[in-house]
Amino acid sequence: MDNYNIKLDRPKLTSEEIVQRKDFDTLMNNHEIIKRPFRKSPWFFGVTGMATIGLLLGGVYTFTSSSHKPEEQALQIVKNDSPKLEAKLVSLEVMEPAPEKVLAMQSPHENKRELKKVKNEKKNNYDNTNTLIENTVKPMVEEPAVQKEKKPSEPLDKSANVRSGYLDNHPRINGKIGGKLKMSEVENNFNILTDSEIEVLSFELHVVTEFGAKVYQNNSNALTNEMKNAILKQGVNSEIYFENIQGDVGGGKKMRLSPLKYSLSK
């Protein structure tokens, strides 16, 4: 008996009583409400109306705020586009001439990396500094730089200034602006020269030893014995760097020339 609520002889409802409760119109209305698409319901107009008003207000606000303060916007653009200040500070620091110094007592690999870093910084400095004096800038020649590199072993001819181009101001060792430098060439000594009237006044030699990177400085365009010994101690395929090469362009004016990099060979 517990499972169900058993009703014995419950009073019966008459058909009239049941039929009285029939209401097809209400049923139809309820059906239409359920089946009515959202676009036809009052909610649709409410939601879309509110959204439209919101968009309009947003648009008006944006328009008015942007038209009243153009100078603020311009200032913001300038702030966003201006370069970082640190870059200039770094370049100024590197400009100072460095005496012979040991950069670090580290492993050769790390020293090499350190040296490259120093070199890059100096390169950046070089790039940022106007090393060419207006008077000495000569028009670009049609002959490309690569063609000049193809004949590095040609004897230097200062009168060859006539083929002047921007490479004429480039320092060279035995006519080469890079690539391989033979041990025999080092043993025979060499000078750093240019194809133009510019005379090299001083330069730095950077070599990487097992004790760290070493920098030698000389106030002439010639190799010193100390430098020569340091280079000869380097093995074949080692790299040597000539940095901070200062040149005299005449009239007491100095300019910094492009750095050099050579790989040692037999």
Next chain:
Amino acid sequence: MPINPIYHHTEEKLKEELLWVQAAQKNPKRFAPLYDKYYEQIFRYIYQRMDDKELAFDVTSQVFLKAMNNIERYEYRGVPFSSWLYRIAKSEVYQSFRDKKAKRTVSIESFQLEGMIEEWEEDRTEDNRKVLLSIIGGLKEEEVQLVEMRYFEKRSYREIGEILELTENNAKVKTHRIINKMKKIYRKSYGQL
């Protein structure tokens, strides 16, 4: 045993009803004839299983609303439209029990109990009626449904099968098994009295 005559339709009546259904599928306003025809039947089916009259009216409205909303899915299977309505009603009644946490009601007339006792060739005493009520109260839901439809609502096995989604024969076999089970319990209880 007399059975409910409303359910049994002639072929003509079934065809007429199908036309009403097809019209209602095209236009919901044409659902009215079906609503008028089956409202009372469906209400009585629901009220038979519910204690609260008002709730029974609400559930009836819900059944017709669901039928109207889903009439496009209705498929004619050669049986009266009411079998589909009964299935919706059954589902809604059980949903209402779950929502209200109410017990299912079984409405029985005294003469119906006495008719069962007579069939079992027993005396129509007050004690026997109490024992039979106690046996009905202990049946499972599925068993009560079959006994209720067959003995208290006087439905044919075919109609029972269509409402409960059984074959006519299966409904018949299941009902006989339940009656035999009830008889056994009855005789066992009678012996103990």
